[in-house]
Amino acid sequence: MKxxxxxxxxxxxxLDLVDILTLNMSIMGYSCQASANTADAREHLLxxxxxxxxxxxxxxxxxxxxxxxxLKSQSRALPPFIFYSGLSELPFEKPYPDGIIGFxxxxxxxxxxxxxxxxxxxxL
Amino acid sequence: MISAxxxxxxxxxxxxxxxxxxxxxxxxxxxxxxxxxxxxxxNRPLFKILDRIVELIExxxxxxxxxxxxxxxxxxxxxxAKSFPLAFTSVVDGCPIGINLxxxxxxxxxxxxxxxxxxxxxxxxxxxxxxxLSFGIRSAFSTPVLSKSGAVLATVSLYYETKHAxxxxxxxxxxxxxxxxxxxxxxxxxxxxxxxxSLKLVTxxxxxxxxxxxxxxxxxxxxxxxxxxSHASLMKLLSSRAALSSSDxxxxxxxxxxxxxxxxxxxxxxxxxxxxxxxxxFQTVSAQNLVExxxxxxxERLRKNGIDLRVAEISPELSIACRPVQLSQALLNLLNNAFxxxxxLQTKWISVEAKATGENCIISVADSGPGIPPELKKKIMxxxxxxxxxxxxxxxxxxxxxxxxxxxxxxxHINDQVQNTQFDIHLPLDNLK
Numbered sequence: 001m002k003x004x005x006x007x008x009x010x011x012x013x014x015l016d017l018v019d020i021l022t023l024n025m026s027i028m029g030y031s032c033q034a035s036a037n038t039a040d041a042r043e044h045l046l047x048x049x050x051x052x053x054x055x056x057x058x059x060x061x062x063x064x065x066x067x068x069x070x071l072k073s074q075s076r077a078l079p080p081f082i083f084y085s086g087l088s089e090l091p092f093e094k095p096y097p098d099g100i101i102g103f104x105x106x107x108x109x110x111x112x113x114x115x116x117x118x119x120x121x122x123x124l
Numbered sequence: 125m126i127s128a129x130x131x132x133x134x135x136x137x138x139x140x141x142x143x144x145x146x147x148x149x150x151x152x153x154x155x156x157x158x159x160x161x162x163x164x165x166x167n168r169p170l171f172k173i174l175d176r177i178v179e180l181i182e183x184x185x186x187x188x189x190x191x192x193x194x195x196x197x198x199x200x201x202x203x204x205a206k207s208f209p210l211a212f213t214s215v216v217d218g219c220p221i222g223i224n225l226x227x228x229x230x231x232x233x234x235x236x237x238x239x240x241x242x243x244x245x246x247x248x249x250x251x252x253x254x255x256x257l258s259f260g261i262r263s264a265f266s267t268p269v270l271s272k273s274g275a276v277l278a279t280v281s282l283y284y285e286t287k288h289a290x291x292x293x294x295x296x297x298x299x300x301x302x303x304x305x306x307x308x309x310x311x312x313x314x315x316x317x318x319x320x321x322s323l324k325l326v327t328x329x330x331x332x333x334x335x336x337x338x339x340x341x342x343x344x345x346x347x348x349x350x351x352x353x354s355h356a357s358l359m360k361l362l363s364s365r366a367a368l369s370s371s372d373x374x375x376x377x378x379x380x381x382x383x384x385x386x387x388x389x390x391x392x393x394x395x396x397x398x399x400x401x402x403x404x405x406f407q408t409v410s411a412q413n414l415v416e417x418x419x420x421x422x423x424e425r426l427r428k429n430g431i432d433l434r435v436a437e438i439s440p441e442l443s444i445a446c447r448p449v450q451l452s453q454a455l456l457n458l459l460n461n462a463f464x465x466x467x468x469l470q471t472k473w474i475s476v477e478a479k480a481t482g483e484n485c486i487i488s489v490a491d492s493g494p495g496i497p498p499e500l501k502k503k504i505m506x507x508x509x510x511x512x513x514x515x516x517x518x519x520x521x522x523x524x525x526x527x528x529x530x531x532x533x534x535x536x537h538i539n540d541q542v543q544n545t546q547f548d549i550h551l552p553l554d555n556l557k
Binding site for chain 2: 013014016017021024028058059060085086087088105106107108109110
């Protein structure tokens with residue numbers, strides 16, 4: 001039996017996208033927390049527990065990858081990260097670096113999005 | 125030393141007629157040669173130079189009418205033949221070169237001087253005999269102008285209304301004319317090569333800019349597409365659960381509309397780099413629209429890189445007469461430069477302003493950079509000068525921008541009155557009249 005509600009941290013400065021993703025994921029039974037920048041996301045990660053993190057690659061100021069690298073050097077107990085990006089090139093080589101479990105290219109349908117998640121993180 | 129007597133006797137050997145004062149005077153011929161060279165050095169147009177070569181020949185070879193033809197792709201192309209009627213020049217222009225296709229055609233193909241002392245009987249005219257006689261021509265000769273590799277570049281031909289056998293003096297004149305002609309052809313070829321190359325450079329710099337923006341463009345379009353697709357997913361999901369209300373549809377539809385507009389704005393901006401716009405007509409456009417269209421293209425890129433874009437409010441009444449695509453390209457180049465300049469800095473901002481001051485409309489692009497060092501101020505406007513390294517810049521952006529602005533009778537300035545880096549485009553409001 002999966003836990004009743006998987007907790008997701010969604011980090012993206014594109015607020016319209018965050019809103020609609022949150023809505024989609026909530027309907028699918030996730031509990032979503034949105035952050036518009038990495039500083040805010042860091043606060044949430046310090047205080048709360050998440051099952052996974054969805055993070056945009058390119059954001060104003062610190063990029064998603066820089067944020068992830070910094071976190072990794074500070075803590076070993078990070079939730080797994082899934083990155084997504086509008087860029088057509090993978091920002092890292094496969095196999096994914098430790099701590100990263102997926103890379104999704106924008107645009108994507110929600111079903112394709114969920115299909116990219118590992119079994120245990122898919123919707124109920 | 126040559127005595128006056130010698131010259132007299134020399135003249136004697138050259139002479140057929142002695143009516144013209146310049147006839148037989150080598151020094152004067154040399155002077156005339158020099159004057160045509162001076163015209164070339166002063167970059168006078170080619171047709172003027174060719175006309176002067178014809179004048180030179182006719183002045184020194186009395187009774188002769190001169191015709192200059194270029195030889196290209198196996199055909200004769202009119203250079204200058206101002207003493208001939210259109211009925212003559214228009215037929216010869218475009219004629220193939222070949223044996224017995226007249227003195228020009230034959231000299232053009234053989235690379236040898238070709239002489240016809242009697243049009244009526246000489247074979248060299250082939251089927252043209254009657255036609256050439258109808259212009260009153262009784263004799264002619266043609267000298268090829270050869271390239272260093274021996275290819276025929278042009279022909280210099282002299283036509284006479286009498287049966288005339290060319291003498292040493294005639295050949296001397298033609299040699300001078302052929303020499304001038306070879307210089308003219310060489311210059312013409314060089315000029316068209318330079319034109320071709322600079323055209324290639326402009327194209328390649330546009331392609332480089334396009335390449336740089338392609339990745340950025342994918343990002344700017346994929347983001348809104350992701351929003352649209354997520355709305356589609358939501359409606360499908362809700363509908364599959366029989367939970368799709370009309371307010372859900374309305375909400376998603378209006379988000380989709382808004383997002384499509386965002387993509388459309390980017391596409392509108394795209395025309396700025398996809399088109400050269402060099403031959404567009406001048407149009408009166410609002411400065412506000414022009415700036416907004418240009419910014420729509422790079423706004424997202426600036427935002428994503430944490431650059432604060434400050435756009436001062438532009439009066440909706442401010443209009444500019446311009447080629448909008450070109451001017452946008454110039455503005456975009458300045459914005460791209462500002463982008464590259466602020467990226468390594470702690471404080472990143474770019475500001476854009478457009479206002480009317482007196483006789484000018486001034487569009488300014490400033491950034492948080494420390495200004496242009498005085499020693500570079502002149503250099504940065506030169507083509508190929510770049511401080512960005514080869515990977516990033518072609519060194520053409522500013523020089524192209526300044527060329528575009530010059531073509532609008534405007535000027536591009538570096539503003540020293542401010543602490544930061546600021547470029548001002550001055551455009552005369554007069555353009556509107």
